[in-house]
Amino acid sequence: MTRKLLQLAFIPAALAVALISIVVVVTLAVAGSDLTGTFGAIGALWLATHQIPVEIDGVTLGVLPLVPTLLMVYTVARGCCRASSAETRLPVAARMIGAAMAGPLVITALALAVVSDASAEIPLDGASPLAAFGWVAAIHCLAASVGVCLGTRSWWIRRIPEWVREAIGPMLRSVLILTATGGLITTIALLWNWQTVGDLLGREAHAVDMLGLTVVSILYLPNMVVGAISVLVGANASIGDVSVSVFGNIGGELPPLPLLGAVPSGVSGGFWPILLVLPAAIGAYFGWDCSRAIHGQKALAAVASGAAASGLIVALLAVSSGGELGVLGTVSMNWWLTGLLVFAWLAVIG
Numbered sequence: 001m002t003r004k005l006l007q008l009a010f011i012p013a014a015l016a017v018a019l020i021s022i023v024v025v026v027t028l029a030v031a032g033s034d035l036t037g038t039f040g041a042i043g044a045l046w047l048a049t050h051q052i053p054v055e056i057d058g059v060t061l062g063v064l065p066l067v068p069t070l071l072m073v074y075t076v077a078r079g080c081c082r083a084s085s086a087e088t089r090l091p092v093a094a095r096m097i098g099a100a101m102a103g104p105l106v107i108t109a110l111a112l113a114v115v116s117d118a119s120a121e122i123p124l125d126g127a128s129p130l131a132a133f134g135w136v137a138a139i140h141c142l143a144a145s146v147g148v149c150l151g152t153r154s155w156w157i158r159r160i161p162e163w164v165r166e167a168i169g170p171m172l173r174s175v176l177i178l179t180a181t182g183g184l185i186t187t188i189a190l191l192w193n194w195q196t197v198g199d200l201l202g203r204e205a206h207a208v209d210m211l212g213l214t215v216v217s218i219l220y221l222p223n224m225v226v227g228a229i230s231v232l233v234g235a236n237a238s239i240g241d242v243s244v245s246v247f248g249n250i251g252g253e254l255p256p257l258p259l260l261g262a263v264p265s266g267v268s269g270g271f272w273p274i275l276l277v278l279p280a281a282i283g284a285y286f287g288w289d290c291s292r293a294i295h296g297q298k299a300l301a302a303v304a305s306g307a308a309a310s311g312l313i314v315a316l317l318a319v320s321s322g323g324e325l326g327v328l329g330t331v332s333m334n335w336w337l338t339g340l341l342v343f344a345w346l347a348v349i350g
Contacts, residue, residue, distance in 0.1 A: 001092075004083055008096055008144075009103030012075045016068075017107065020045045030208055040118020043111035047127050050108075050135045051320050057123035062323025063331045065219035066226070069320065073143040076100055080147025086155040093148045100144035101137055108136045163294060163301040170289035171306035174346060175313055177282055182228035185275075186221070189228075189262035197261035217259035223331075224259055226321040229314060230333040233279045233341040239263070240329035246272040255325070279342075283349030286310075290350065307346035315339025 024041045044054050051069055053062035080096055088096075116126040149156070157165055190197060201210055227237035227244070236245035241252035244264060254260045290302045318335035325331050 001095075005095060005099040008079055008083060009099040012072065012079055012100075013103045013107050015075065016049060016072060017042070017046065020049070037118045037122035037124065039114045040122055040124050043114035043118070044124055046107065046111045047115070047132060050104075050132075050139055051323075052127050052132050052135050053323060054127060055125035058125075059326035060324045061326065063223070063321075063325050064323065065216075066222040066317075066320060067219045069139065070222065073139065073146075076140055076143035077147035077150070080144045081151040084148045084151030086152060088148070088152050088155075093152065096148055097141060097144040100147075101140045104136050104140050105133060108132050163298040164305055166294045166298075167290060167302035167306035167309070170286055170302070171309050173289060174282055174286040174306070175310050177285070178229055178232075178279070178310075178314070178342070179225060181278055181282070182225040182232060185228045185232060186224050186262060189264075190259075193261050193264075197258045200256050200258040200261050203256065213258055217257060220257070220259055223321040224262065226314075226317045227333055229342075230318055230338040232275060233338060233345060234276060235334045235337040235341055237334070238330070238332050240325065240331075246275050279345040280349050283345040283347075286346045287350030303350040304347055307343045307350060310346055311339040311341075311343030314342045 021042050024038060024045060025035070028035050028038060028041070044056075048054050048061075048064045049068040049072055051064050053060050053064075055061070080100055083096060084093065112126055112129055112132055115124060119125055201213055230237045231244055231246060234246060236243050238244070238250075239254060239260070241250065242254055242263065243250040249264050254263060286306065287303055290306060291299050294302055315335045315338060318333035318338045322331045322333050322335070
């Protein structure tokens, strides 16, 4: 058991640190750097992987890509799922979750120390210890809890009310469909504004710089999809002074990132509110999906609980997708309104 706990504590974190180290060394080598401050950059990227704002040369970068964070969550959840089974009881599950949190917290303490030490050589400032430990603990606790729940599902799924059990599948499917719809809208916007995207990418004369912009755009793609979901359900997404909504846009200056070429630059047309038919259709499908396995008042309870869980998941994604963007202001998905609207579309229409 001790060996299993040590594996849960350090293997996912060690893999992440190894991958981060490779990325940092390769990036610095390609840039022709003398590798000064390598350990500080590794520590900063570990913090950024956990959505912890990083201050570089006095500018706070709080909008961090979701791809590394989602990969970390998947790795931790998968490890905990494989380590647990129907025979795993609550005390053992608690130790597994605690171990999955303990290893990353130790590495976070080392990362904070390394970043603080490297600030004397490179323009990098350390993050708030409270925020760092809080975000790392929350992310790994959530990932480990999901993994343990999946691993022990054959035990607990028979012990919960029928209306809760039958709401899990439709809830997950509705969130996936909503995410796929946001991804489709993002793809269409990129294709529609392909000339702008190409112009932003073509500003760089060197192939390495173009490749870097492409990689950064891919890393931030899930953030854009979450923003599309926020707009789709009737809320708004904003980047500094720029705000996008189906009811009207506010234009302004955007960072020269090719991915942001998909953001509409002018005032939205009068047909945009018709997009609200999409979340309405998803809500109708969600209600039909719940009614296939359960009927009557229990079906209504399943719809309400599934809609609430879906709204919470989307709200958490919206919180993680935003943050400070230096002199350009704040990136915000209006997370509380987004989650509330997702709940409303699924609960009322469903």
